[in-house]
Amino acid sequence: MAPLLELEDVEARYGAIKALHGVSLAVGEGEVVALLGANGAGKTTTLRAVSGTVRRSGRISLVGHSLERRSPEAVARAGIAHVPEGRGTFAELSVRENLRLGAWTRRGRLHGEEERVLAYFPALAERIRQPAGTLSGGEQQMLALARALMARPRLLMLDEPSLGLAPLVVASIFAILRHLNEEEGLAVLLVEQNATLALEAAATAYVLEVGHVALAGPADDLRADESVRRSYLGY
Amino acid sequence: MAQFWQQVVSGLASGGIYASLALALVIVYRSSGVINFAQGEMATFATFLAWTFLHHGISFWPAFALTLAVAFAGGVALERVVIRPVEGRPVLTVVILTIGLLILINGATQWIWGGAVRKFPSPFSTRPIHVGSAAFSIQDIGIVGVCLVAVALLTLFFRFTKLGLGLRAAAVNPEESRLVGVRVGWMLALGWGLSAALGAVSGMMVAPVVFLDPNMMQGILLYAFAAAVLGGLESPVGAVVGGLALGVLLNLLGTYFSTFGGEMRPTGLFGRTAVRRV
Numbered sequence: 001m002a003p004l005l006e007l008e009d010v011e012a013r014y015g016a017i018k019a020l021h022g023v024s025l026a027v028g029e030g031e032v033v034a035l036l037g038a039n040g041a042g043k044t045t046t047l048r049a050v051s052g053t054v055r056r057s058g059r060i061s062l063v064g065h066s067l068e069r070r071s072p073e074a075v076a077r078a079g080i081a082h083v084p085e086g087r088g089t090f091a092e093l094s095v096r097e098n099l100r101l102g103a104w105t106r107r108g109r110l111h112g113e114e115e116r117v118l119a120y121f122p123a124l125a126e127r128i129r130q131p132a133g134t135l136s137g138g139e140q141q142m143l144a145l146a147r148a149l150m151a152r153p154r155l156l157m158l159d160e161p162s163l164g165l166a167p168l169v170v171a172s173i174f175a176i177l178r179h180l181n182e183e184e185g186l187a188v189l190l191v192e193q194n195a196t197l198a199l200e201a202a203a204t205a206y207v208l209e210v211g212h213v214a215l216a217g218p219a220d221d222l223r224a225d226e227s228v229r230r231s232y233l234g235y
Numbered sequence: 236m237a238q239f240w241q242q243v244v245s246g247l248a249s250g251g252i253y254a255s256l257a258l259a260l261v262i263v264y265r266s267s268g269v270i271n272f273a274q275g276e277m278a279t280f281a282t283f284l285a286w287t288f289l290h291h292g293i294s295f296w297p298a299f300a301l302t303l304a305v306a307f308a309g310g311v312a313l314e315r316v317v318i319r320p321v322e323g324r325p326v327l328t329v330v331i332l333t334i335g336l337l338i339l340i341n342g343a344t345q346w347i348w349g350g351a352v353r354k355f356p357s358p359f360s361t362r363p364i365h366v367g368s369a370a371f372s373i374q375d376i377g378i379v380g381v382c383l384v385a386v387a388l389l390t391l392f393f394r395f396t397k398l399g400l401g402l403r404a405a406a407v408n409p410e411e412s413r414l415v416g417v418r419v420g421w422m423l424a425l426g427w428g429l430s431a432a433l434g435a436v437s438g439m440m441v442a443p444v445v446f447l448d449p450n451m452m453q454g455i456l457l458y459a460f461a462a463a464v465l466g467g468l469e470s471p472v473g474a475v476v477g478g479l480a481l482g483v484l485l486n487l488l489g490t491y492f493s494t495f496g497g498e499m500r501p502t503g504l505f506g507r508t509a510v511r512r513v
């Protein structure tokens with residue numbers, strides 16, 4: 001069976017600067033995959049290559065359908081929700097409008113959808129009319145996640161969801177992710193600086209180094225790996 | 236006091252026209268980041284089309300609706316064909332392009348319809364209605380009404396429809412909008428279409444008052460700029476309030492301070508009937 005998402009020999013460039021030098025990775029149905037690496041290794045760029053917000057080449061496919069020539073709009077419609085670095089909510093629009101935009105690609109009625117998603121994020125329900133820009137950092141990250149879930153994506157791509165958040169908020173976000181993965185079979189490609197957290201959440205992990213995959217394998221194996229421990233786990 | 240209210244109402248009539256055109260400018264500005272200098276000429280062209288429809292025996296409101304539809308399609312097409320290729324270029328490039336469009340559309344109008352000044356029928360009676368000692372022109376009230384209805388419909392569209400939400404999202408954050416699947420390019424085109432239609436409303440409302448000629452909207456565009464800038468360029472509400480306020484203010488200044496008469500009055504024609512009557 002073909003994996004849900006597959007990257008083969010993907011390159012990406014910003015103008016003349018090449019940021020990915022042939023990245024290959026796969027995310028299976030219902031799988032959480034972590035993408036680790038130092039600053040500037042190309043984690044964000046890998047997600048952007050998938051969503052089409054950076055110039056890329058190579059093969060990218062979602063259940064066998066190739067994505068590498070598609071626009072970001074089309075990738076979203078194919079069922080990939082990308083929560084970018086820095087959350088990227090619509091600051092001027094209300095929480096509810098942000099959620100509605102999350103469901104942009106879906107046709108027909110969305111009865112109960114907002115309630116379903118908000119059940120995970122009670123703090124957002126209380127601020128449904130507030131402009132997203134007035135939310136706290138943690139609330140904005142929750143909104144970004146909630147908005148992505150409104151699309152009922154086949155694959156969720158998260159870029160550093162823990163960035164700048166208090167440990168308690170991070171824990172609750174990861175608890176929600178685990179729940180979604182276990183109960184609803186949501187597949188996640190997770191970029192995370194906090195390697196301990198990421199390796200706990202993920203079944204498989206890839207380590208990027210200057211634009212290529214340096215190491216890959218089951219999260220448990222990587223956790224035990226000497227070099228990973230020294231470089232990313234710090235013990 | 237009666238004269239004051241008469242002047243306020245006729246000021247609102249010109250204000251409604253500035254407001255619609257100012258709102259058209261703001262919609263384009265918010266989504267494309269440029270002032271569309273051709274907005275006035277697009278409105279004039281649409282109004283000439285309306286004149287042609289009327290000339291072929293179509294009655295006013297059907298011709299009005301038809302013109303809006305054609306203007307909308309024309310606006311969409313202009314964005315796709317002319318503006319799209321320079322998307323992402325420096326703002327100055329795009330602005331110069333819209334100035335080019337201004338000249339081109341003005342030329343096309345002259346070429347198709349000639350430079351002569353034409354009468355354009357009004358859907359409203361020019362009779363006054365009397366309230367106490369004041370006499371308001373039905374035409375003025377009709378103009379304000381049509382402009383405000385157009386603005387209100389557009390507001391409802393932006394506030395309460397999925398497409399309207401997509402347009403706003405694309406305007407405030409195009410990158411993010413793409414990630415949720417909004418086709419930002421089409422949203423820009425849609426914005427141009429709506430602006431063109433709104434401009435056509437102002438053109439068809441002003442033409443019976445100032446008569447129809449290829450340069451009809453040029454002065455009005457200046458007032459619409461002023462109104463849009465007054466409202467902050469980014470704010471649709473600001474543009475509408477700015478337009479109405481400007482219309483009333485200029486009309487009152489023209490009435491009460493003779494030095495502001497004539498040339499300071501918007502095209503010097505709004506409220507002229509009322510002025511003659513008092």
Ligand SMILES: Nc1ncnc2c1ncn2[C@@H]1O[C@H](COP(=O)(O)OP(=O)(O)OP(=O)(O)O)[C@@H](O)[C@H]1O
Binds near residue numbers: 014017037039040046
């Ligand atoms: N917009 C850009 N223009 C030019 N170069 C860029 C741009 N964005 C990223 N790069 C370069 O591409 C490389 C990979 O960057 P990327 O953002 O993917 O790293 P990252 O792994 O996400 O790092 P971090 O952990 O700091 O977020 C870096 O060398 C970076 O300097």
Ligand SMILES: [Mg+2]
Binds near residue numbers: 043044045085
């Ligand atoms: Mg990054």
